[in-house]
Amino acid sequence: MVARTDSGFAADGAVSDSDRWLSVIWKDVVGMVSRLQARIVKAAKTGDRKRMRGLRRLLVRSEAAKLLAVRRVTSNRGKKTAGVDGVKLETPAGKWQEARKLNRRGYRPKPLKRTYIPKKNGKKRPLGIPTMRDRAEQALELMALDPMAECTADMHSYGFRRKRSVHDAIEACYNALRLKGSAKWILEADIKGCFDNISHEWMTENIPTNRTKIGRWLRAGFMERGVFNPTEAGTPQGGIISPTLANMALDGLQNLLETNFGKRRKIHYVRYADDFIVTGETREILENEVKPLITGFLGERGLGLSEEKTKISHINDGFDFLGFNIRKISGKMRTRPAKSSVRSVKEKIREKVGARKSAKTDNLIRLLNPIIRGWANYNRHVVSKKIFGKTDHMGDDLAVGKKKTPEQIPEVDKVEVFPA
DSSP: OOOBOTTSOBOOTTSOHHHHHHTOOHHHHHHHHHHHHHHHHHHHHHTOHHHHHHHHHHHHHOHHHHHHHHHHHTTSGGGGOOOTTOOOOOSHHHHHHHHHHTTOTTOOOOOEEEEEEEOTTSOEEEEEEOOHHHHHHHHHHHHHHHHHHHHHSOTTBOTTOTTOOHHHHHHHHHHHHOSTTSOOEEEEEEBTTHHHHOOHHHHHHHSOSOHHHHHHHHTOOEEETTEEEOOOSSOOBTBTTHHHHHHHHHTTHHHHHHHHHTTTTOOEEEEETTEEEEEESSHHHIIIIIHHHHHHHHHTTTOOBOTTTOEEEETTTOEEETTEEEEEETTEEEEEEOHHHHHHHHHHHHHHHHTTTTSOHHHHHHHHHHHHHHHHHHHTTSSOHHHHHHHHTHHHHHHTTOOOOTTTSOOOOOOOOSOO
8 A cells, every 4th residue: 555645645655656646635635725725815815915925835836736736637628638749648657747847947838739719700719728738837826826816806707717607697787787776778898809918018017926937828829830929918718827817807897997986876897707797877977987997997908898899788678698688678677598599509409400310319319418408507597488488399390301591590600608
């Protein structure tokens, strides 16, 4: 039996690296990291920046955190995707050796591997895939950064945060708009190229983490078709630490709005990732006072509002947010699946069935069930009864082989609308 130290590492030098990895007591490792993170939270709440820095260094140097960082990047869905170096961590020995290399002096990240995924508007979103080593280094720094980010985050920020989801954001919208005397106007805001345009200088000066590492990650560049491309702005989508960096860049907007307006003008703010809404008493307040304030806040971070997606709507006309339509009908709030979401799932099912016309029924059902179940579970918390009923009738058309002309089939973006 392999002996173990308090840090979770095997102590016997005669055993192999594979045995060392397999002998780690993960419950103890998680406990050690959690206790250090709790101490960081206490220091952050008291404003003791010196203690925060000391605890951060203690955490990233700990063997327990290094082990946990490697386990995270080798146990998620991206573990089979290599970076530009083609290296994967698939063996216990390789994972153990990688943990021993983390947080060493002289570390320099490699360029990202560039790929593209489709967006709703038909365009493609660039995705950068770091190497396994870079992912592990980012996961290690994120363990120390995440507690600090949670202490400074906006109350109504729901994207890329633990124990928060899209449905929490929709509930916050409902609470802000449901009453008879609630705000009637909504500023639907969208940040133009949020991940691509965040200022490197702002992040290195304001993010409380290792400045050398974060600077190198931001300027690592990417490889596309064998050609190196430098990055002068933005944080790469695909990195483990990128969502937290983007969240921290946007945190503070809620406090800014509350400081300038309070609640006397019914200003409420709800954000999920880079999509957010702001409610207001009148259209003029949102157009002439709130929007310029937001523009100035974003400008300091190298960002700006997307003119094509940013608009002001009345609650009686409704607005779409995170795949839902929120609207007041006869003075009552109604939150339903957005039409674009319904069209998207119908087109997705139609494509799956059309591509497998000769498939066995049980195989086709097995293929469609995750799609149908995922969409239904995503929308079952809102007013969806009639929409579910109408969507059910789509099966009748598919069963009898009813064909539609290209003009009858709506153009729908081929995107995943279900939560991960």
